[in-house]
């Protein structure tokens with residue numbers, strides 16, 4: 001039977017919400033946790049619509065460390081998330097991420113590479129010829145150098161979400177289909193949530209893990225979050241390429257990216273400044289690929305002048321318009337209101353570190369990884385923490 005009072009209520013059963021529930025219960029199996037998800041099919045949630053890519057190639061130490069922790073977790077993820085002998089299959093393909101650098105991105109990326117190496121990451125600095133060795137289809141247009149992270153790669157985001165979800169339920173979390181319409185407060189303390197059914201659930205700890213809907217949730221309790229739902233589109237194409245193995249994922253300076261899925265299949269995407277803002281448009285438009293991406297793709301990979309557009313989809317980035325980075329922790333002006341929002345397109349890979357960090361904060365533990373650089377306080381103080389101007393996932 002569903003309770004009405006919980007130690008923690010998590011709004012949103014995406015990868016952030018489920019990973020946090022898992023870590024809370026791992027630390028303290030006695031906790032009563034509710035995960036509230038308005039759509040358990042996840043039709044519009046960002047997690048299953050993501051490319052599932054992870055990289056250690058960031059310029060902020062904390063972003064690199066989050067990815068390092070994620071790579072560690074992935075080594076035993078299937079076993080750790082096993083429930084009754086059933087294991088998730090993340091299908092992690094460490095094909096490596098290959099960043100092409102032009103004049104404007106070279107110095108910044110070189111600094112990033114030195115930082116990554118100083119933290120123990122393996123990253124190669126490449127000449128243009130080195131780039132071509134890794135990705136022979138690329139004609140080197142605009143390339144002055146490159147970086148290659150051999151441990152970066154792509155996986156099934158749904159398998160990771162499902163793993164955390166099933167394991168946290170097995171550990172005792174209540175997963176409830178419900179839409180939150182209001183976060184409730186008394187003075188400067190959160191006290192629960194109101195559902196669209198009219199029911200009220202009580203808790204002194206409420207987590208906003210509502211992804212692209214995070215600002216709507218925050219608004220109900222008077223918190224202004226600079227998180228904007230932004231449409232992003234991905235297209236799958238079939239080409240004539242039939243080389244051996246899987247090519248690295250290729251990231252061009254313009255933001256165009258090409259992720260090899262094996263044989264002739266490639267996943268292609270690019271963000272545009274005029275991408276639709278709002279939670280009302282999930283329509284994949286073939287013409288965006290045909291008219292705005294294909295010609296650019298052919299400029300770099302001439303062989304792709306003949307290809308078949310197979311299908312595509314659109315999902316939402318939860319863009320933090322202050323600085324493009326995560327917002328993690330308790331809202332300092334509202335006790336018990338925890339945020340894991342604003343990941344701006346690179347959240348999937350951070351779910352492991354974020355789940356652990358938010359759980360540690362809620363339980364008053366010393367964080368294993370100090371992520372206070374992403375504190376919500378910076379939003380109130382208008383102090384952005386910029387990562388980089390060029391990397392898009």
Ligand SMILES: Cc1cc2nc3c(=O)[nH]c(=O)nc-3n(C[C@H](O)[C@H](O)[C@H](O)COP(=O)(O)OP(=O)(O)OC[C@H]3O[C@@H](n4cnc5c(N)ncnc54)[C@H](O)[C@@H]3O)c2cc1C
Nearest residue numbers: 012014015016038046047050051053180211315347348349
């Ligand atoms: C096209 C695309 C490609 C991407 N590629 C990558 C990538 O390669 N690597 C990477 O790291 N990241 C990537 N991302 C970003 C990544 O998907 C997100 O950062 C991450 O999945 C966010 O997880 P989340 O749990 O916060 O959000 P979500 O998965 O969106 O989960 C939030 C959940 O909250 C629920 N919810 C919302 N409002 C309410 C409410 N009022 N009541 C109850 N439930 C509610 C929603 O239904 C949803 O299920 C990509 C995103 C997109 C769209």
